[in-house]
Amino acid sequence: MNASKNSLFIFQSALILAVSLCLLFISNLTWAEALPVPKDRVILTIEGNINQHNVSNTAQFDLKTLEKLPMQTIKTTTRWTNGEQIFQGPSVRNLMQMVQPGGSQIKATALDGYSTPWMTIAELENYGVILAIKKNGNYLRIRDKGPIWMMYPMHSYPGLKTDLSTQYKLIWHLRSLQIR
Known part of the structure; x- marks a missing residue:
């Protein structure tokens, strides 16, 4: 039973890590600092x-x-x-x-x-x-x-x-x- 719990824990941890890395990668691709609105001429x-x-x-x-x-x-x-x-x-x-x-x-x-x-x-x-x-x-x-x-x-x-x-x-x- 302990072996299956460890396997499940490792699988869940790997899945969370993979999803987190994907989200980080996607956010870096689409993120851009907003252009400031000009205050002067x-x-x-x-x-x-x-x-x-x-x-x-x-x-x-x-x-x-x-x-x-x-x-x-x-x-x-x-x-x-x-x-x-x-x-x-x-x-x-x-x-x-x-x-x-x-x-x-x-x-x-x-x-x-x-x-x-x-x-x-x-x-x-x-x-x-x-x-x-x-x-x-x-x-x-x-x-x-x-x-x-x-x-x-x-x-x-x-x-x-x-x-x-x-x-x-x-x-x-x-x-x-x-x-x-």
């Missing part, structure tokens, strides 16, 4: 096929929220700046982790309505593209191509400097990202 809206929202069906960010993300630095030259510049901002990769896109393509739109062609999110992540909010330590203002300038690390990939399709993706006055 919204400078970036991400819309379309995203799984995390904070305002209606969009993810909206003010400057303070963007600054809470890990800042990446790109030291590079562009055809619109004189000499090497230091750009800082969150990476597209970190933003995508926050909004959990359901699609694989992205389009960027500026304040004046200019938009990039559809790009793959993987391209932006693989190149380490950032959404620069600072240049040489100063916040980008509208007259400085801000408040956000999508920046590729041109210095790390010399072929990008002469690739016109990449030049068109260095969108300044960035207002929104659309995911599909």
